[in-house]
Amino acid sequence: MFRRIVLLTCAVLLTACQSNSINRDFDAQRDFGGYRSWSWKEPAVQYQPDNDPRLKSDLTEQRLRQSIGEQLDQRGLRMATAGARPDLKVQAWLIVENRQQTVSTNYGGGWNP
Numbered sequence: 854m855f856r857r858i859v860l861l862t863c864a865v866l867l868t869a870c871q872s873n874s875i876n877r878d879f880d881a882q883r884d885f886g887g888y889r890s891w892s893w894k895e896p897a898v899q900y901q902p903d904n905d906p907r908l909k910s911d912l913t914e915q916r917l918r919q920s921i922g923e924q925l926d927q928r929g930l931r932m933a934t935a936g937a938r939p940d941l942k943v944q945a946w947l948i949v950e951n952r953q954q955t956v957s958t959n960y961g962g963g964w965n966p
Contacts, residue, residue, distance in 0.1 A: 887940075890933040891925055893918070894942035901948040908947060917945050 879885075898917050900909045921943060922932065933939035 888930060890937065890939045891930050891941040891943050892933045892939040894944040897944060899944065899946045901946065905949070908949060913947070917947065921945060 898914045903909060925943070926932075930941070
């Protein structure tokens, strides 16, 4: 009995290990090697749905800006100085969708005398 509970618990925990979906939209034909500077396109972060206070907060935007800035910096792109024209304008979208998936497994109610 204890073993079944442990196995069931492990199965439930493993279902929570789903990965997040990250989508990128860019021109695959463009040579990004020539770009050196970037700046934010305002509003820097767009939210969908935009009326959810759990998503749309100063802390969320601060963390997104910091993470994106660090990733661009690691790739050799620097934040454009004030008044300078950047090579790229960056804008992020945070989209949250509620999805539900139901899987039915019918073993049947066979009767065997």
